[in-house]
Amino acid sequence: MTQLSSNKASGCTGAISPVLIGAVAAALLVAALLFSASSPGRPSSAARSAKAADSEAAKRYHKDIKPILEEFCFDCHADDVKKGNLSLNEFKDDADLIAQKDRWLAVMKNVRAGVMPPPGKSRPTEAQQRQLADWVKYGAFGIDSRNPDPGRVTIHRLNRLEYRNTIAQILGVDYNTDDEFPPDGAGLGLDNIADVLTTSPLILEKYLKAAEISLDGALPSEKGREFSVQGSAFKGNNNATGDRLSFNGAPEVVFAYRNKNPGSFRVQMEIEVMAAATGTNETSTSPAASGIATNICHFVVGVQSGVAPLAVLLERDFTAEPKKHQFVFDRVWSIEPHVFKINVTAPGIRPAGRGGGGGGRGAAPPVGPQLRITNLRITAQPTAEVRRFFAKDAPPAAAKELQDYIRQGVAAFGLRAYRRPLDEPTLNRLAGEIEQRYGETGLFNDSVKPSLAKVLCSPRFLFRVTQTVPAKSGEPWSLIDEYSLASRLSYFLWSSMPDDELLNLAGKGELRKNLDGQIKRMLNHKFAARMIENFSGQWLQTRNVMKWTIVEPEVLKREGKTAGKPMLTDEIRQAMKDETTMYFARIVQEDRSLLEIIASDYTYLNEGLAGYYGIPGVQGKEMQLVKLPDDSPRGGVMTHGSVLIVTSGANRTSAVKRGVFVLD
Structure with missing residues (x-):
């Protein structure tokens, strides 16, 4: 896989066309307006249904839930007694009762966790706890699996990792978005939340340059090759x-x-x-x-x-x-x-x-x-990936064969880039542009690249557009179409575009009926490791391990040790990062207890990291599952070097940072 960098732009075929810049900017603006206006909302009939559901939830509260709260909770959380500044009987009306969703969520969590009622107080039975939890979920929150409400859907821009993986999959080049793109926004500690993935003039400029450089690498010019x-x-x-x-x-x-x-x-x-x-x-x-x-x-x-x-x-x-x-x-x-x-x-x-x-x-x-x-x-x-679209060493000489060759290549490329088939007007326009340029220059690769660049700068590539199918009779909600389902699956499990099998099933309308089998296939695919690495890298912050500043000489000096050859090398840092990633992967893939995140009797080490930790008996450079000694202080992610690094200052530990890390 080729690694690309925009500071090598001297190898590009030419400057970015002002016409292309204007066209892409206009397309993105129109897309932003359309997408913001077209987010699915609740239809009027559904609004009436929701109002009726809220009324039913209020009736259930007074009949089934209020007696439970009166017996176990009102002594501390009602009338003039508001321990924790929480009252469970002060509501203006039934609508206000249902609207206090945060309050009911806190009640459900505390009861389910055994925090409330406090130790020494009588507690609801298991049946009563289930009854309370069901009312919060299906009454206060109105969850109904029979009529799933998608709520407001924000159009989702590809983040840096998704863009990098998608370009690699479609063009066969590794464009280094970590260095070339500005950092993505983060929400709840994650950078794939649609609401924080905004679009700026800077990122637009980066997309234009990335498309040109990536295509230069994937489809080299016939001149000077x-x-x-x-x-x-x-x-x-x-x-x-x-x-x-x-x-x-x-x-x-x-x-x-x-x-x-x-x-x-x-x-x-x-x-x-x-x-x-x-x-x-x-x-x-x-x-x-x-x-x-x-x-x-x-x-x-x-x-x-x-x-x-x-x-x-x-x-x-x-x-x-x-x-x-x-x-x-x-x-x-x-x-x-x-x-x-x-x-x-x-x-x-x-x-x-x-x-x-x-x-x-x-x-x-x-x-x-x-x-x-x-x-x-x-x-x-040309890379092997691009040869899937334009496989011939030289384009056909006959006019009709050339036209078909171009259309087939553009259609195949567009299907993968847009994650759904190209519409006929777009296909005709792009294929016509290529045919005209080739007739003028005689250089096929150079004729193809400007049109493919337009595809890679289109909102339909840069954004994950969700489309729906018409709702069935009597159903208030529409299902997303099969191509949207394929994209949701692939970007969730692979952080990249759908592969040919997903697109083929979506095209036949058979993806939804084969969903379980496809999920199993995707989880067994090599790309599934991206989900583990991506999620753990953000949640546990292991992405930052390689660049986090640790002033090792000062740390050693404070401990009365002589600073000699650096111990915290890049190899050790990488092993620390791998330790946490593999540890988290084992918990997920083997469906192990979540408590092992906090404490366990195993970890993943190689000889270098084991030596750094002072654990004997580990040999080889490969990371391997290691049973920890009974008296080992290690076990759980809070003892991993990766987490200790990212919750430390440059020259000392930080109990405050680690406390915040645990709370988050």
Whole structure:
């Protein structure tokens, strides 16, 4: 998956069109007005039904609930006695009685939790408690599973994570929204609450730039998409180049390449094997004595992208038989330096300067083939995700076939971007634009991208639009349509767009009848881990672990310890974050007791984190389930390093922050 960043915009095909900016701004404004005005409300017949329901709830209160309250609650919460500033018998009328929903919710919670009546006082029976709870839910709050009231529905903008996942799924590029987009608003500690996901001019500008950069990575321009060098561009010590390689010369040559655009790339390398070469090497043993075949060399090609570890592309032996060899590698790169490293050795032979065991210069020099890099060619390719829409290497030449090819590609892209089929006028307009541009320029990819950018900047992509089907006769509420249901499922369980199976079922009108099976499938999908990580990351604040400032030297000094090598490394922080995520995932996936969030006898550790905690017996870099010792102070999320970090100051703990964390 390609990582993208807008500060690399030099690789874009051109400036953002003012016409596109104006069109998108107008579309978003109109959408905001329409969506704010079209939020589903209660129909008049439903309003009458609700009034009747409130009247029935008041009758039930006087008949069934008030006697329970008089027996167990009125001594402390009625008339002139208002302990906790709560009175349960001062209402203006029945309408006011039903309207005091917060008061009744507090009553239900306190009775259910055993807090009220207080210890030592007589308590309602279990049947009476159920009767009270049912009246609060179905009477005061008017919950009716037979007639679900959606209430006011706010149009939901994709937050940063949802946008990033959706772009990755539809284009195959990883646009870093954490760095490029402003933070999303949060409500109740969560950033996927529609009411706080507002739209600003700044985020509009970011969407325009993100669409352009993402499409440049997914669908590279036909202009300047190929880069080629010869072996002489590879350099090594002592003036060595890739024109002549052997284990008797410089053992390694390198070449640095930086791509203009992020995306998918095909690397083609041609190697020519020439005659054998001899020279002087330092050997650990004599080749003859060790049985090493001296007509063989070991050849390794690797590439290091940015600060990532070296990725080995090719590792094989070559004999002295003269021959040309072609190798092809497919890579997905972001915009950063990529250093190709080529190493040639003899099996068991260590070239001079590489260190090693015994032996000396008196050993017989090995003999092996010489190699030459004749060509390195790097070609930008469309990502696999985009090839689902435009699969051909070249568009059809015949006019009718070209028209069908464009329409099919745009329709498939639009279905996934809008999470429902494109309407015919939009499809005709977008396909017509592409066909016209292609006729003028002859560059298919460059003709497609502006139209796809419009789709990615449309309110129908940026917002999760809920549509309904007509209500059945006699039913006051309408159900959401199947495409809206698919989006709700996918963004809840995956934080991303629906996949092809969900969209296909929605298109056939069969998603609702297969709902249970689809939920099970989605929970077993790799994307389901996003829900766990996303929710726990916000609720338990583990998202902040990697960037939270802890001044370790000051902490150690206060504890009388010498500050040496940093202990709280990025690796330890990541392990702490993983510990909490995996711990929470186990509770959810195995339907374990919620009390384990507070206390348990297990956690997830690797060797590094176990050492940091002082827990023996854990080996390996992989996180693993660990049974804690009986006398361990750890157990529950409040003892996890991740939670302790985000509830601390920079150089000291904070009981206040941790208290607020627990209350929240």
